Amino acid sequence: MAQYTRVSGSVGLITLQSPPVNALSAAMRQGIVDMMQRALSEPEVKSVVICGQNGIFCGGADIKEFGGQMSGPPLIPMIHAIEAASKPVVAAIEGIALGGGLELALGCHYRIAHSKARVGLPEVTLGLLPGAGGSQRLPRLIGVPAALDLITTGRHVTAAEALKFGLVDQITDHNTVNVAVKFAQRVADQPLDARRISTYPCLCPSDVAVLFEEVMQRVRRTARGAIAPIACVQAVRAAATLPYNQGMERERELMATLFTSGQARALQYFFFAQRAVGRWSMPSGARWDTSKPRPVHKAAVIGLGTMGRGITVALAQAGFSVVAVETQEKQLMEAKQAISGMLERGAKRRGVAPALDKINYGRNIQSVADVDLVIEAVFEDMALKKKVFQQLSAVCKPSTFLCSNTSGLDIDQLACQTRNPELVVGMHFFAPAHVMKLLEVVYGPKSSPLAVATAMQLGKKIGKVSVAVGNCRGFVGNRMLKPYLEQALFLLEEGATPEFVDQVLEEFGFAMGVFRMSDLSGLDVGWKVRMADGLAMPDPTTGQPTRLRQGRRYSPLGDLLCEQGRFGQKTGRGWYQYDKPGSQVAKPDPWLHSFLDEYRARHALVAHRIDHQEVLERCLYSMINEGFRILEDGIAAGPEDIDVIYVFGYSWPRHHGGPMFYAATVGLNKVLERLEHYYQAHPDVPSLQPCHLLRKLVASGRPPIQKWREVIKKVRSQL
Numbered sequence: 001m002a003q004y005t006r007v008s009g010s011v012g013l014i015t016l017q018s019p020p021v022n023a024l025s026a027a028m029r030q031g032i033v034d035m036m037q038r039a040l041s042e043p044e045v046k047s048v049v050i051c052g053q054n055g056i057f058c059g060g061a062d063i064k065e066f067g068g069q070m071s072g073p074p075l076i077p078m079i080h081a082i083e084a085a086s087k088p089v090v091a092a093i094e095g096i097a098l099g100g101g102l103e104l105a106l107g108c109h110y111r112i113a114h115s116k117a118r119v120g121l122p123e124v125t126l127g128l129l130p131g132a133g134g135s136q137r138l139p140r141l142i143g144v145p146a147a148l149d150l151i152t153t154g155r156h157v158t159a160a161e162a163l164k165f166g167l168v169d170q171i172t173d174h175n176t177v178n179v180a181v182k183f184a185q186r187v188a189d190q191p192l193d194a195r196r197i198s199t200y201p202c203l204c205p206s207d208v209a210v211l212f213e214e215v216m217q218r219v220r221r222t223a224r225g226a227i228a229p230i231a232c233v234q235a236v237r238a239a240a241t242l243p244y245n246q247g248m249e250r251e252r253e254l255m256a257t258l259f260t261s262g263q264a265r266a267l268q269y270f271f272f273a274q275r276a277v278g279r280w281s282m283p284s285g286a287r288w289d290t291s292k293p294r295p296v297h298k299a300a301v302i303g304l305g306t307m308g309r310g311i312t313v314a315l316a317q318a319g320f321s322v323v324a325v326e327t328q329e330k331q332l333m334e335a336k337q338a339i340s341g342m343l344e345r346g347a348k349r350r351g352v353a354p355a356l357d358k359i360n361y362g363r364n365i366q367s368v369a370d371v372d373l374v375i376e377a378v379f380e381d382m383a384l385k386k387k388v389f390q391q392l393s394a395v396c397k398p399s400t401f402l403c404s405n406t407s408g409l410d411i412d413q414l415a416c417q418t419r420n421p422e423l424v425v426g427m428h429f430f431a432p433a434h435v436m437k438l439l440e441v442v443y444g445p446k447s448s449p450l451a452v453a454t455a456m457q458l459g460k461k462i463g464k465v466s467v468a469v470g471n472c473r474g475f476v477g478n479r480m481l482k483p484y485l486e487q488a489l490f491l492l493e494e495g496a497t498p499e500f501v502d503q504v505l506e507e508f509g510f511a512m513g514v515f516r517m518s519d520l521s522g523l524d525v526g527w528k529v530r531m532a533d534g535l536a537m538p539d540p541t542t543g544q545p546t547r548l549r550q551g552r553r554y555s556p557l558g559d560l561l562c563e564q565g566r567f568g569q570k571t572g573r574g575w576y577q578y579d580k581p582g583s584q585v586a587k588p589d590p591w592l593h594s595f596l597d598e599y600r601a602r603h604a605l606v607a608h609r610i611d612h613q614e615v616l617e618r619c620l621y622s623m624i625n626e627g628f629r630i631l632e633d634g635i636a637a638g639p640e641d642i643d644v645i646y647v648f649g650y651s652w653p654r655h656h657g658g659p660m661f662y663a664a665t666v667g668l669n670k671v672l673e674r675l676e677h678y679y680q681a682h683p684d685v686p687s688l689q690p691c692h693l694l695r696k697l698v699a700s701g702r703p704p705i706q707k708w709r710e711v712i713k714k715v716r717s718q719l
């Protein structure tokens, strides 16, 4: 775990050895304690260097240990002992020094970093704070404002930025361990008192109280109910206002609350869920580790509307050559201008040259003949998409992967239009496609593992979190959204207002409630889909909107708004009113309230008092129920896939872990019982009927989420 060698005669070199990231497990902490003691006891050793093997200093505490009983030497006394050592200790930082890894380095007397290293205190992203002295030492070393920024955001900083802050003493392009060993020899005899950060005063700006107030307000606004960022501010405030020992005591108290919190458990689950989705599998048995992707050098995007533009930018920014096709001259010119603007703004932010020369624009589909992969992003219309796939199949080389950015249409029908259906997959991006992290890679019955592996790898290369999912209407994300939206509309019919429903969902932690989100996305999008499905039609006998479709309850409220030209923000009216079209400030609309009153009267609906609990349970549990159906159907391989899709694609609050983790937290028996209750009250709403898998999981004794896959396997094998 920690290896000790003596180098250059007088330097004790402690090497952290625990792949993949040299995490500070119990065994590793014990190793460091033992090796430090050895270095301090050897009279020939005059100074010590701590480094990590394989070019990685340390990824912090071992997150896998958090759920269980912590054993081994605790971090805080271990780091204190290093700081208190009588011989200089130098941290040689290569790769990363994160969390406890950076706290360990802050306990050392000097820090030398490789120029490509990154450092940070990302504990907040795991629902924690830097609780091994980091919240007290960092502000003493780099000042309160910079420490607040790093600790409340958890962002990683480059070695150059760390040097600017004074977080590291030196950076090097050479072998960091060699440089650190030479450095350690030079400082062997120097006094250490001035190198112990815990003894530094915490230098504060004169308006420190105002600063804390402002930061606290910002953090509360953006935290969406997460408690760790607030505790991080409180811990740094303790560093600024209390002596070190009292600050450490405050850090300990705050950490104790966070460490056992449900939010920390959710965020730590989510950390591993993000990594689990990379290990994809298909019902055929094909897997990430047995399916090799084919390299993509040149890609094409067909259709340069909002989605096509974003996809083009994402590809070009990642260094791919892109052929961008739009058949209409005017639209092509507009798209070219918009894409150039997006690339220039992005490049300015990142301090690099815009990748304008990566894109070739064209009006003719023939121009994609030599590309390795095409992403079709034309209007969401099956007939149009089929035509495009026929053309692509005729034009492209036989090995070209043909992908569709459809948000829910049948991938198989598109694959059937081509010569090589095994090379067809869905690549469902989320708007804005160059910003949003999520990519659903959709495999149809004919998609080959090669095509899935290639799309997954392309997603990774353009910085997306890619999740492989099966082919069904709406795939995972939009399929689960349907019952959620449906319940929100039913709640309006029964007496709620859009403001109340949104308020409840936003208090839960969504960035936007369902109605504000619909206004932003545009109500006409779903309306067109419903019309194509024959849903948004009046009853042929009465000419009135009907509230029942094929025996199921249906709310025509959204259709009625669209008929009035209320498409949301873009028309200045939707579920809310806006000062002008395009404005983003949603205001309650008295017209809408009267419209709802009249609607209820027309349909003899008696408004009843709907409380917070009912909104949350009906919207979330119906969505979760659909999630269980998706697992049952094999559309998602595991609950992690669904949770990652919801956090990255639908602004589900990460500190609730994702809808499936949330269900596990609430208790599957409670979710089941409440769904049964609501289904009894609304027997014409099938999405409220608890699904078989949920019942099975409850009957199997509610296993932890990590064990669900075993039950899912059994349920699927019985189908």
Ligand SMILES: CC/C=C/CC(=O)SCCNC(=O)CCNC(=O)[C@H](O)C(C)(C)COP(=O)(O)OP(=O)(O)OC[C@H]1O[C@@H](n2cnc3c(N)ncnc32)[C@H](O)[C@@H]1OP(=O)(O)O
Binding pocket: 020, 021, 023, 059, 060, 061, 062, 063, 064, 075, 096, 098, 099, 100, 101, 122, 123, 126, 128, 130, 131, 132, 272, 275, 276
């Ligand atoms: C007592 C409480 C004290 C708390 C203080 C702390 O230190 S909390 C932990 C703070 N550290 C972090 O938050 C770092 C988390 N890790 C990362 O951000 C990234 O993994 C990385 C270190 C930047 C490396 O990224 P990269 O993309 O190169 O690899 P992966 O993310 O895929 O990781 C590789 C595998 O390593 C596992 N892993 C990473 N960090 C930890 C960790 N701290 N503890 C345990 N395991 C860790 C990760 O899960 C991957 O494993 P797989 O089995 O391959 O999924």
